[in-house]
Amino acid sequence: MATYTAPLRDMQFVLDELLELEHYADLDGFADAPRDVSTAILEEAGRLASGVLAPLNAVGDHLGCRLENAEVSTAPGFREAYRLYAEGGWTGLTASPAYGGQGLPHVLGIAVREIMTSANLAFSMFAGLSHGAANAIANGGTAAQKALFLPPMIAGRWTGTMNLTEPHCGTDLGLLRSRAHPQADGSYRISGTKIFISAGEHDLAENIIHLVLARLPDAPAGVKGISLFIVPKFLVNPDGSLGARNGVQCGSLEEKMGIHGNPTCVMNYDDATGYLLGEAHQGLKVMFVMMNSARLAVGVQGLSLASVAYQNAASYARDRLQGRAPGGAIAPERVADPIVAHPDVQRMLLSQRAFVEGGRALAYWAGLQVDLAHKHPDPEVRESANDLLGLLTPMIKAYCTDQGVESISLAMQCFGGHGYIREWGIEQLLRDARITPLYEGTNGVQAMDLVARKLKLNEGRALKRFMALVEDFCQEQGAQLGDCTVALQQALGDLKLATAYLLERSDPATSGAAAVDYLHLTALVAFGLQWARMALIADRHLADSDDSTGFYRAKRLTARFFFERILPQTAIHLQRVRxxxxxxxxxxxEQF
Known part of the structure; x- marks a missing residue:
């Protein structure tokens, strides 16, 4: 079974030294999470993750969920773990205090989510989806809807879901067929079938609040005719108590490759009572609040599973004896040297480490942009944060899940044949991770969003801002980083050339053919900026001999590996774009 220990030292490095969160103490929530408080929160999250959630990961995978009489039972231990999770306040960590939340920074919530997801992806999905549904209600709901639904969702007594996909349509929501018929009392009758609904039915909470996309009778065709509805599993009385069972049931559970501990449901709506969320025919506008939040969360899932896989691969490589190191025995008293001494194993471990630590920095930076976009008093800062967030979201969702799967595959390779065996837990991580490039919009869709929409949005303002950040860093700090700066400038040059090529050609076929490579190229430059910033911090500590644990030396060497071995991939992506x-x-x- 895979084990997990929260990488608290590196998390605090990113929050305190890279992002310097103390500079934002004047923003809502940040003053309530100074360094000692954020450290205590992460430590407590780590204890819950390693002590309760991680041991249940294999249980959920082996036993899965059961469907009987339209009711789903989760694996043994999940209900008790969820009760502890909710009672600990984790469900409301970043939610508004007006509805019972703690109002802490979103960036801290990203760090906590990484911990919980690393320990148990299937479990973390219950709370993650609820968080997104609550955000959608908070952004699009009426005052009465917020007062009725948000407090129990934020407290963890109720959970939430997102219902988009239907048997005949996934990404192309314009084909959606579910119907909503208005009633005299202001409610609607919802009918239709939704598939791939994570946590659509379970026994963890008193109620499940489904957010369902459907069409009104007078809806125009296509995506402009979609509305969003709140459809609770149990109807809710005006005083917040639960009423009768609504007309929504789980028809079946999908038999799937991974995340067995979380039920993926077919949901049937048969004249279920629903309530319009937001304006009629404007459902996607509200739903995208949840979808964008979910896409960042999925990117963190890729990072999280890669993190726990790296931990276990490194531990195994330090213990596993095989052959002798190329330069001579490093453990002559033993029958063989540990495989961590072999260059190819070192290559695989450093590839994983460079992705995990760079991805952590990038994901937390994106989390900070969420806080700035919502809380900063300066409209220019809010605009800049929104621009960066729009650019980073498809990058983090797609690149961090693509590389997450690749990183876990490298971890399995470090284990050799043992990685393929259930006992060690790596094969489960790989099976679980494989969903992340698929759901919340496949990675090809994310790439097309970046190339076809984000690249030209507001005359390319977001990308220009991002490239200016990289350019300014290289000019202001580059002399101190030497070859790292040269590599980053070359990568930025590749991005500029690829961007110019695509802007000169407006045909959809060229954009579609180049999209994934362009996204990976852009993401590599974003990783490069984070690694350059981290290398600079490490150099300052090393110059002061402030490195008793070797943390900064390891950080600097990992940065060097990234710039020498990974960032040059931008040249290949540029060639493919062209x-x-x-x-x-x-x-x-017919030839395919």
Whole structure:
């Protein structure tokens, strides 16, 4: 079974030294989370994760969920763990105090989410989806809806879901068929079938609040005719007490590759009572609040699973004896050297480490942009944060999940045949992680969003701001980083060339053919900026001989590995972008 210990030292490094959160003490919530408080929160989250959630990870995978008479039972131990999770206040960590939340910074919530997800992805999904549903209600709901639904959701007594996909349509929501018929009392009757609904039915909470996309009778065709509805599992009385069972049931559970501890449901709505959330025909506008939050969360899932996989691979490599190190025995008193002494194993471990630590820095930076976009008093700062967040969201969702799967695969390779065996837990991590490039919009869709929409939005303002950040850093701090700066400037040059190529060609085929490579190129530059900033901090500590644990030396060496071995991949992505779509479009559909 895989084990997990929260990487608290590196998390605090990112929060305190890289992002310097103390500079934002004047923003709502930040004064309530100074360094000692954030440290205590992360420590407590780590104890819950390693002591309660991680041991249940294999249990959920082996036993899964059961469906009987339209009721779903979760794996043994999940109900008790969720009770502890809710009682500990974790469900309301970043939620508004007006509805019972603690109002702490979103960036701190990202760190806590990483811990919980690393320990048990299937478990963390219950609370993660509820958080997104509560955000959608908070952003689009009436005062009465917020007062009725948010307090129990934030307290963890109720959970939430997102119902988009139907058997015949996934990403193309314009094909959606679910219907909503208005009633005299202001409610609606919802009918239709939704599939792939994570945590659509379970036994952890008193009620489940489904957010359901459906069409009104007078709805225009396509995505402009979609409305969003609140459809509770149990109807809610005006005083907040639960009423009769609503007309929504789980028809079946999907048999799937991973995340067995979380039920993926087919949900049938049969004249279920629902309530319009936001304006009629404007459902996607409200739902995208939840979807964008979910996409960042999925990117963190890729990072989180890669983190626990790296921990276990490094531990195994230090213990596993095989052969002798190329330069001579490092443990001559033993029958063989540990495989961590072999260069190829070191390559695999450092590839994982460079992704995990760089991804952590990038994800937390994005979390800080959420706080700035919502809380900063200066409208220019809010605009800049919104621009960066819009650019970072598809990058983090797609790149961090693509590389998360690759990183876990490298961890399995470090284990050799043992990684393929259930006993060690790595094969479960790989199976669980494989969903992350698929749900909340496949990574190809994320790449198309970046190229077809974000690249040109507001005349490319977001990308210009991002590239200016990288350029300014190289000019202001570059002399101190030497070859790292040269590598980052070369990567930025590749990004500029790729951007110019795409802006000069407006045909959809070229954009589609280049999208994934362009996203990976952009993400590598974003990783490069974070690694350059971290290398600079490490250099300052090393110059002061402030490195009793070797933390900063390891950070600096990992940065060097990233700049020497990983960042140069931008040149390959640039070449692929410039290759265009000709060879792809040369194939007739029947030839595939």
């Amino acid at each position: 290759a265009g779509a000709e060879v792809l479009s040369a194939f007739d559909p």
